[in-house]
Amino acid sequence: MSTTAPSRPLPSVVQVGLSRTGLEVKQFFREKEQLIFTFFFPIIFLAIFSAVFSGTDFADGVDAATYFTPGMIASGIFLTSFQSLAITIAMERDEDLLKRLRGTPMSPQSYFIGKIGLVLVTSIAQFGLLLAIAGLLLGVDIPSSPDKWLHFLWIFVLGTASGSVLGIAFSVVPKSGKAASAVVTPVVLLLQFISGVYFVYSSLPAWMRTVSEIFPLKWLAQGMRSVFLPDGFEASEPGGSWQLGTGAIVLSVWLVVGLVVAQRVFRWTRRDAG
Template structure:
């Protein structure tokens, strides 16, 4: 008599499923031309515009060109677009389309879903940053840093900025009532933060009350941190505080990361409020 023993193949780990989800998210992202152009090329286009408009002007008594000064802000803006804005809009749309509800009915864990989203942010942010640097260096005359210490600073600023922007985007995705309203709810917030955080203007030239508001939000510290990497040595004397304040920036970005995680845990919804 033959005895058959049933065996159960263990499910793949959350990380493995999340990495597979990342590949799917990246493919979907590059298929969406509108999202690709707005999120991926928006900072690059604006850098080119500002460099052309201010091509005959030097900033801070000729110490840097317009392209050099605005490059750090555009890098920070790009990180914020690919993390906060992109996730806040796409997750709201996926909830409205009941995609999140269907995913909850599969063996894929919520951790794998968010690994896929954060993996998408990392891939697109790195690609966007690399392309922006190529254009800035080859066509706009921006001198890239060579000191290893500056690139180490860039690494932790980039990772901390990406992480905080991602969790805040996930948390903010609960506010849009529908997928159609997501852009209208998210985009104005991003634009306001860009204007008051030293992305589109010289930060020192902004009114004091704007700078005070900006100091509470992560984009200001992300942009200032990037200026510490890409602007010349000693340029920190031109900051409002007279220094790069990297320690303060790290504290603020970390605080927003923790706040975002708490908000995600407390308020994240997988279905619409009116769904059955």
């Protein structure tokens, strides 16, 4: 009498996604050029702006390094999530890597989890490095209030998640991997200029601030200012407050919209591949 060994259940979507996250992280840290750009681009810009605007008082005793640190943190999150994923996924599709993954049991959802996991890991590492340099070399005061760090946590999670799914969705826009950087980078630069990353947000024209309020980077940058700037600086914001509730709603809406669109438009192969 023969007995058949019970079949082992297939791993869940989350399990496959977490496994993919580990592989994505290993591949990322093997790419030295991408590693250097991701971690040092915001730090270099923070050092430049701190030097250019040295001696400028931005209100409530805030110096240049302190003012621009939140914007660079927000910008770093957006670069690591939206820009990085929109470009790399387009390149992976162009190189038929996604086509090969399609032949495995991996679902699009597991692939998304892997990419979002990569963004979380790299964003945390990037933030830690930037904050260490800002605090140790540029004299930026690091918040000590638990409330501030609780605000940072939900802003960080919503920002990385919404930026990631939007990057996945936008990755179908470039027609090829070679064109991805030329298509994605100008979009990111435009959002950085109108969202208070490179300029004092309150000094921007009213129409520009109105446009920026549609997009997530403005609310991510403003949320980070609420964490790293003194409470008194809140009065200097155009709305007279940090508007954290509105920011949470906008980021959540973009997260849901990005997730729905990413699921609908994501392709394993290029459009001209059939």
